[in-house]
Amino acid sequence: MIQLRPTETFTIVRVLGDTVDTSTYYVQAVIRNSKTGATIDTVNLTDQGSRRFTGDWEVSADVGGEGFYIDITTTVYTDSGYSTNAGDYAEEVTSFLIQDRYNRTFGLGGGVDIDYKKVRKIIQDEIKTIIIPIPEKVNLSSLEAGVQRVISQIINIKFPQQKETDLSGVMVEIANTKNAIDNKHIPEPEKVDLTPILAKNLDIEKIINNVLTEMKVGNKEVVNVFNKFKKQKIKFDLTNKLKDKINNFFISPDDLVIKEEITEVVKEKKKRNRPFLRKL
Numbered sequence: 001m002i003q004l005r006p007t008e009t010f011t012i013v014r015v016l017g018d019t020v021d022t023s024t025y026y027v028q029a030v031i032r033n034s035k036t037g038a039t040i041d042t043v044n045l046t047d048q049g050s051r052r053f054t055g056d057w058e059v060s061a062d063v064g065g066e067g068f069y070i071d072i073t074t075t076v077y078t079d080s081g082y083s084t085n086a087g088d089y090a091e092e093v094t095s096f097l098i099q100d101r102y103n104r105t106f107g108l109g110g111g112v113d114i115d116y117k118k119v120r121k122i123i124q125d126e127i128k129t130i131i132i133p134i135p136e137k138v139n140l141s142s143l144e145a146g147v148q149r150v151i152s153q154i155i156n157i158k159f160p161q162q163k164e165t166d167l168s169g170v171m172v173e174i175a176n177t178k179n180a181i182d183n184k185h186i187p188e189p190e191k192v193d194l195t196p197i198l199a200k201n202l203d204i205e206k207i208i209n210n211v212l213t214e215m216k217v218g219n220k221e222v223v224n225v226f227n228k229f230k231k232q233k234i235k236f237d238l239t240n241k242l243k244d245k246i247n248n249f250f251i252s253p254d255d256l257v258i259k260e261e262i263t264e265v266v267k268e269k270k271k272r273n274r275p276f277l278r279k280l
Contacts, residue, residue, distance in 0.1 A: 003097045004070075006062040012043055014074040016051035016089060025086055026077045027053040034069040034095060044082070045074070059098055067099030 004010055012029045027045040032038065040060055045053035053074075062068065075082075076089040 001095060001097055003099060003101055004059045005101050006059055006098055008059050010057050010059050012045060012055045012057055012072055012074070014045055014053045014076075014092065016053075016076065018088065019051070021051070021088070023078075025053075025089070026080055026082060027074055028077065028082045029055060029057070029072050029074045031057065031070055031072050034071045040070065062098055062100065067097055069095060069097055071095045 014027045014029070016025065025047070027047075029043045029045060031040045031043070033040055041057060043055040043057050045055040048054055060070075071093050073091055073093045075091050076086040078084045078086050
């Protein structure tokens with residue numbers, strides 16, 4: 001198998017086999033990737049005489065570096081438009097390997113033998129040809145003068161002296177407020193005289209006692225009803241009910257405000273004297 005070097009110029013050749021055929025023919029070559037079948041290029045060959053046709057083709061680059069196979073098919077036509085095949089000549093296909101070829105300059109035996117001394121000399125020679133321009137001296141005098149002017153202006157800046165804040169007026173007002181609060185006189189609440197109300201509630205207590213005594217002693221029917229309730233073990237506190245009714249009747253709305261205070265006084269008086277009512 002012929003090996004082609006990537007990007008080299010390769011001459012495609014087709015020779016017609018019939019030595020006595022003097023007809024005019026046209027030959028075309030189609031280059032394909034043997035693995036994928038994709039068409040890489042098409043070359044129309046030139047008649048060189050004596051049934052020999054040739055055409056130059058620039059070999060494709062080996063992008064992967066691993067090499068790849070191609071096949072070149074040559075077809076003979078009877079017209080310049082390459083549309084009518086010549087029946088006396090069949091298509092010919094030739095396979096090629098596109099990959100770098102190694103020669104004696106780069107070594108033999110399955111690897112690349114690099115002459116490092118030669119490579120080093122080539123690099124040194126190329127470095128010698130490099131011209132490094134000498135930088136011109138930069139005049140910084142104007143820049144230095146500008147910096148000095150800025151520094152002098154900053155040094156000459158005078159900041160106004162901060163005055164101490166006078167808080168004496170505020171302190172005086174705070175002291176006056178404190179004295180006004182300390183000297184504020186809050187009058188003691190007057191003691192409420194509950195004597196009339198206590199007397200009124202004592203009269204109510206007397207009235208209730210009289211009513212209950214009369215009901216218990218003089219009205220036998222009522223006594224029987226109470227006794228009946230006792231036998232049935234029904235708790236019926238008529239005394240407290242009457243007391244509530246009478247209190248609500250004799251006490252005015254203004255007196256209700258201090259009703260709790262009166263109740264406490266009455267309880268205290270009961271403790272000192274006697275029970276308010278006896279159980280029936």
